[in-house]
Amino acid sequence: MIRTVATTPFDGQKPGTSGLRKKVPVFQQPHYVENFVQSVFDSLENYEGETLVIGGDGRYFNREAIQTVIKMAAAAGFGRVLVGKGGILSTPAASCVIRKHEAFGGIVLSASHNPGGPHGDFGIKYNIGNGGPAPERITDAIFERSKTIAAYKISDADDIDLDVQGLARVEDMVVDVIDPVEDYAELMAQLFDFGAIRDLFAGGFSMRFDAMSAVTGPYAKAILEGELGAPEGTVVHGEPLPDFGGHHPDPNLVHAKDLYDLLMSDRAPDLGAASDGDGDRNLIIGRGQFVTPSDSLAMIAANAHLAPGYKAGIAGIARSMPTSGAADRVAEKLGITCYETPTGWKFFGNLLDAGLATVCGEESAGTGSSHVREKDGLWAVLMWLNILAARKQSVVEIVREHWATYGRNYYTRHDYEEVDSAAADGLMADLRGRLDGLAGQALGGLTVEKADDFAYHDPVDGSVTTKQGVRVFFTDGSRIVYRLSGTGTAGATLRVYIERFEPDAGKHELETQAALADLIAISRSLPDIEGRTGRSAPDVVT
Template sequence: MSLTSVVVPTTPIEGQKPGTSGLRKKVKVFMEPNYTENFIQCLLDAQGEKLQGSTLVLGGDGRYYTTKCIRLTIKIAAANGVSKLIIGQRGLLSTPAVSSLIRTYKVLGGIVLTASHNPGGIRNDFGIKYNIENGGPAPDHLSHRIYDLTTTIKQYKIVHDLDCEFQEIGTHSFQVDGKEFTVEVIDPTDNYVELMKSIFDFPKLKTLIRGTDGQPPFNVLIDSMNGVTGVYVKRIFLDELNSGQDSAVRYIPLDNFGEIHPDPNLTYAKDLVDSVKNNESFDFGAAFDGDGDRNMIIGKRAFFVTPSDSLAVLANNLECIPYFKKNGVHGFARSMPTAAAVDRVAQKLNKEMFEVPTGWKYFGNLMDAGRLSLCGEESFGTGSDHIREKDGIWAVLAWLSVIEYKRKGVEDILKEHWQLYGRNYFTRYDYEECESDAASDMMQHLEGLIKTGEIVGKSFSDSGKQYKIKKMDNFSYTDPIDNSEAMNQGVRILFEDGSRLIFRLSGTGSSGATIRVYIDSYEKENVTADAQAMLKPLVNIGLQISKLKEFTGREEPTVIT
């Protein structure tokens, strides 16, 4: 059967500007006439001549509207000269799995249908992001190009009569405008699992979990929060590592994530925290977000590992992972708001250390240039140069490798690390869905303080602790590989003792504005105190300087991590 594409007139729709990781809006926005069609067309047009005859990966976290969006994308891609789509069965592919597929098959890129850690369901969020040839998120110049096209679009191309199911594995071929168009539906886990087996020593991890030679089993509890990692957790932990049926919960992907917020932190993963805290048999717990790129690690009795500490511990123990023994360690990096714990590891190991803006795309150039092996963000993202995305399951397997190597539990490993390097006390306050104008006014207030310089050199006191401001700026970054610049990445208040306050507006929300406040304080000796108690004076000083309560009316943050 020969199919023919048609051209459909359309007009620009306001607000289709991609954020840190693609375009995220409420599902009902994507369902508005031509909204999805316009954005997909502009995403494809932004590829230029490379699109003709190309292959793209397509899949997502299974949230509501994924099926409809995949069907539309197939029709639009076929009409625009794409030769082949590789789609995960039932439309499921984690974000790390998409990156791996792009790199394995050396295709043009991938379209990822996810709003990451945002809630799902018809009342909540959907998202579309694009990953480039190296497997990483679209760089700023490409995102800007997509947005520019959305402001001038006049038509989109589509093959209305092309219907292709993707519930079962198989290959489907069509003739579109006289050219062959192929849709290959694959098992979403095969490629990713093979990658993990090439990185980690699965027999050793299986022995750790099952117990042998007089060693008791190491009991894990893995919470996929009803997101896409469920299919990978089942394959890796239940089938490959034989962790036992009771070791995994909420591992069946649901299009509304079971009406929970799939964000792996102490607030939204409270069920996991309570289960590990109240059940002495569990030695380790982990949770993932909707699309599988974020992770939270907890030890016995729910001992919490901050993402900053997680990155530092892994950096200090990479010799226990076969991948790094074979390929070497070329450098470390963290996002600017992330506490500087890994910096001290880099210094001791004599490795390059990079501080980049928030957004995984900023790590990609460093990895491609062979200067970066391990990186992380304080927003529960950890990863390495095996792909160009953060990777939740990879982080858990890395931690289990360290535990197997050191023969110690999570808490003992952390305390040993703090004794050696000191501790960065760190917390983040999220004020979600603030009124956008109020949030902008607060940031303008902080910008005003930067311009006048009036608080630099001043001391602020709270609860008997005093902090003197050394510097205040808005972080900017020049990429050492291509010299591209990223400006206005977050207001920083740096204190003389090394403590920091950072204020950012998040680019990952679908409505309103999310204000993130980061609080970081380094202690060399007092490393076992309560983190929130240690940081409370600095929190209060941050609220005083920013006037956050006055601008937003918020008395408390939505989430504290």
């Protein structure tokens, strides 16, 4: 039986760049999940009888939320639901399933790289029929609906057994519990030279993949250790846990320090890699060589033709504005366009759908391509394995050769986490108010060339997105970028991006923070970060 339940709005159900994210206890409030899901359905049209994909990253509250979404989808009139066994679907796999099965859309239960557990983070986002995150016109409609919602519809059917593959019914809707890995693994085999990678492992190539007790464990075990023949134990922390084993599932040099330390030691394997909570981010480290996400994007773009799925070349590259300019130099040499977009994977969707870009990436460890409409951590790892198998060089040799060819972009990101929101907003407002007067100023021995607040004009649909980050450019080609992140659940995260291009190969061996020391000092003094936030140093440096 379908029930109509009276409800009242909750404040703050505004989807960010990757959906709605809050602490678990917030989502556990009566009616909270139902209100948001009904607001999603109320913002869509013509989905009756269509297919909806549902899955998540296995974090705490994942299973309960999925049962709610299934019953509400039945009440809304969807004809079929595809749900990953155990409630599991990595974010890129969800995109893959939506596209392969021509689903109307999907609901992904994840807070990506944020911590999990009873007091951790949770999230819900809606993906459209191309497999990508909902564009702003839909997320804005969802938010507006959430402010006026008065009722939701839900079936009172029993819960579905998510641990048994096969068909079931809720009201008139078919529920198909599917293998979460199968469709994704099939797609990867079409894109990459699995034979060459098998030979690489058979020849003694060694690797450690840290799944961080998150969603990519089953995918990595099936593909790396299964399909590709990597030795058992190559994948560590491979079982998805509701609290990610008590760790922070963000593949950076802070939260994956053990992996970094191993790759810098005399016990290092040839390649170290990791992925995050929902499987859309990646970390690449060679023996003695960390590859920054910005550099990884550029190197993947320069070498993509070595993989069978990209042998015809790439149509274009897209990068988020804070990502370094390394990819721009690859695009210039290839004679293609490099598009600069706001942060948020949804901004790549139009470019990918229009065939303007093939490879996309963000400095926050997200890299992907036109194969799905999400960033894809395991895809990036497989691309690196394909490149290593084809070039028969080490990671460090490939990196050094790339820098010698294109120059090196020294680049770092400094995060000030859980800053008081009012203080962070005031800092950004003050910077924006000073933009017109910055050009020509001397700061710490460098001269400001120009400063602006980044706005994006979408070349496909003509939409304009403003206030995407304050940029300060210097006459020597260096830049500093300031923006507030939308991926946290407490306070505000101020992200400061610092970059300097070095064309001289003789100066490519400097330590990054040392190479950027003068810019780092300017980045703190210009907006008076300590005075405005009370923070004398960043919480995370990547």
